[in-house]
Amino acid sequence: MTTEAPAPFQFIGCVELRQALDHRARDERELLDRLEDVPPGSVFYHTHGYFLRHRPITTAYGNDFAAWVAVHVRDQVLAERLAVINPFEAASLEELREELITVIHDHLLRVISVPRVEFGEIFHFQQSHIVEVPLGSAAATLAEFRAGLAEVDASAIYFHMVEARTRLGRRSGDFAEWIRSSLAMPALAERIERIDAYMTSLERVRARVLALVDDALEGEAA
């Protein structure tokens, strides 16, 4: 039996408009100090936003802070500790900020001198404004959702799985929420909700959601 949702799912892509802030860091102490001051949107940009921007080449460091410390300060120890902080596990941006600060603070207690940029680039804090772009395709059934998801721009994966959860307060993410509330498929919703988006690419996340949906569709057919 194919369930038709009372409210169709509307795919929304997004474009990130970057804004430079007047905060910068030349060493790890300044990174710590500025992290305490910057708006939450900047913490989001340099952690979750990394996922949107770095899809083609690498996600080797997981966030901009770890990448800067590794590449420009050349402090592999702190880079490793920052890289393993999973922004998707934090309950809020303030909790994520606190964790980043704690890790840097703890690291600075263990070093003799504050590691700083010698030949690299200083760190410039930024934040972003997300411009939503309705993509036109709407889905009323799970099969239509699958077809739409396979085609939409990758930024839609980011918007529904990351932006919706972290900045828009929809903690389950839009895909899981719609499948749970409109299609009444809580088991599938829970599996989608559990997908780990950290240290992977938007395309891989898309593939994982598609695989789960395919399983569910096969189950329906059987």
Add this chain to the structure above:
Amino acid sequence: MIAIDDYRRVAPPGAVDMLLRLAERVRGRRMLHLSGGRFGGGPAEILHTLVPMMADLGVDAAWEITGGDPKFYATAASLRAALDGAERVLTDEGLDHYVEMNRINAKKLSLEADLVLVHDVQPLTLVQHRGSSGRWVWRCHFDSSRAQRRAWAFLRPALSQYDAAVFSLPKFGRRMSIPKYVIAPSIDPLSEKNRDLTAREVAGILRGLGVAQDKPILLQVAPFTPAEDPLGVVNAYRLVRKHYNVRLVLAGTGDSEREGREVLGELREAARHDSDITVLELPPDAHGQINALQRAATIVLQKSVHEGFSLAAAEAMWKGKPVVGGFAGGLTQQIVYDVTGYTVHSVEGAAFRLRHLLNNPELIARMGAAGREHVRRSFLVTRHLTDYMALLIHLTR
């Protein structure tokens, strides 16, 4: 005429559809670009592509330029250089004349638009004649972080009348009272400088330039100025030459400043004693020749020591070439270290990376392919247009 759909074959999947969706939100809105001219450097080059594309998407896009007399142009050029960190003498008389000429420009131009994007310095003070409607944004294409104090102080009152500024990189901006957005410049993959060329076309153009394709070519395309360090490139080539039989081609435009003339003289002297060094002084519109040279090159150098954004690295990467570039300006953004090429800090570093690549030809192919994809995602005009659309939506909602 090239249409937006033509970019589907070069842009990332879905990029053109995103543009079409974005355009639905801004259809009919007026976006006015103001610049100092229609020819010359990168900003004008890309506007020739961006403005028709915007119109194709249904935006009421227009491009106006400021005019003036030689004194106006000279003062604007000095201000531009001073904002870029160079030492210049700025006289009160010259600055007054610059402001006055823009007052006259304002009377001649229609400045009404939902979003007015003012490019660089020449039209900058037009904002003092803005109407009450519409949003004004200063689009700075160079590195203003080390601006001379007098030049910045002179322009600060005008800058404070803008609603926002746009810089190519966060590090290019200064502390300002208005929001600073970040939009990287771009290349047009379908332009004469970047369109696909057949091997026969490339060979024909190189023959015309007197460059033989009998051995690997190391290439730098850049003005012959100390900032681009072409003499450092020659020295790096000489270190490589001990081990590899290669050619060095330096292609660029001359510079009327004394330092630039001296650099060109030294390069010519080096070429006189080494037949494998070719110095090509090209006109600014030698797009086809630059395209062919970049496609014929084995490795492209961009060994700048002080650089704005300079898209020469992106142009080369689009042609599938690894780039060895100086650790300066926008090169650190364009070159992904060890993935699309290398950023280096010295002549020896450049020579080391050139030898490393020549000794590992499979790396040349791999980095070239990665570079092309990096440019496809980050430095094509479709991404640039997307950012401008987002700016228009964000500021005029």
